[in-house]
């Protein structure tokens with residue numbers, strides 16, 4: 001297998017409120033990676049329309065996710081920050097990958113099954129081929145690593161399968177075009193840390209999600225200090241005090257979730273948190289949790305508000321990022337056209 005220069009890509013959908021799961025599972029980790037690698041962070045608006053969106057609200061949310069990227073400290077000059085629909089090569093490559101991926105592979109995608117629900121016949125075709133668009137997002141930059149939460153693992157496996165099949169199906173042409181043994185890298189997911197799957201505050205068996213009907217199930221990145229305090233105070237727990245060791249969290253999903261959230265917020269481990277708080281009652285631990293959450297999230301919410309007051313600046317960041325992303329994507333797409341056998345001028 002040829003070696004590919006390391007490059008990070010990740011995407012976040014501009015649908016609903018960004019929450020603590022998005023932050024700890026993904027966006028916070030984007031920031032850490034920018035010190036060591038070239039990174040491309042994308043607001044995936046084309047993924048958003050696989051379910052119906054209000055156009056006005058979509059526009060606002062594209063800007064809000066961008067504001068969140070900037071507010072957490074992603075540098076849009078050193079890295080590329082842009083929205084998907086401004087780089088048409090994502091859709092173009094997705095079409096080619098639609099012709100590489102097999103229907104059987106898509107039929108196994110659990111996210112489609114969850115989102116389509118019982119009325120599968122009535123789901124959009126876009127929702128069904130969503131994973132191929134996600135593979136195109138990543139492969140159009142030939143990205144080697146993708147930081148995501150646990151729920152995206154299966155989509156990353158599909159991305160590898162699609163890349164591998166393209167490399168195999170077109171092996172001869174890839175070599176003839178001068179790309180050696182493989183054109184696409186087999187991208188690695190980066191799923192790590194204590195909070196790869198943050199759970200609902202109301203039900204420790206359900207993931208924290210933008211689409212949960214109850215706002216008490218999640219902490220939104222834009223929540224103020226009082227709301228954060230109230231939501232954590234109302235979070236479901238069990239009657240036992242916190243254990244002294246991680247093994248004691250087994251079978252206690254709500255306790256495990258709150259400890260993992262605390263650990264991720266302070267960049268520590270679950271063991272560290274239990275060393276300091278083992279034996280504490282939830283009333284006391286929740287107080288400590290509110291303090292760290294407010295001290296970490298408060299400044300982000302403030303900065304997001306400041307940025308959202310100047311949408312012109314956000315749009316300029318996206319325009320600049322899109323121009324730079326297009327340059328890379330265009331080069332990949334030309335190579336793909338040559339490999340596949342399209343005629344181009």
Ligand code: AMP
Nearest residue numbers: 013021022025026148149196197198208
């Ligand atoms: P989405 O909001 O579906 O576009 O997700 C954006 C990123 O946040 C993806 O990397 C997801 O894996 C991650 N993510 C979403 N929900 C959670 C959660 N409850 N816990 C951890 N990561 C999550």
Ligand code: TRP
Nearest residue numbers: 009010011012013044134137146
């Ligand atoms: N499917 C991802 C989610 O729902 C969002 C996404 C789209 C993505 N394209 C991507 C994530 C490419 C990582 C890389 O969270």
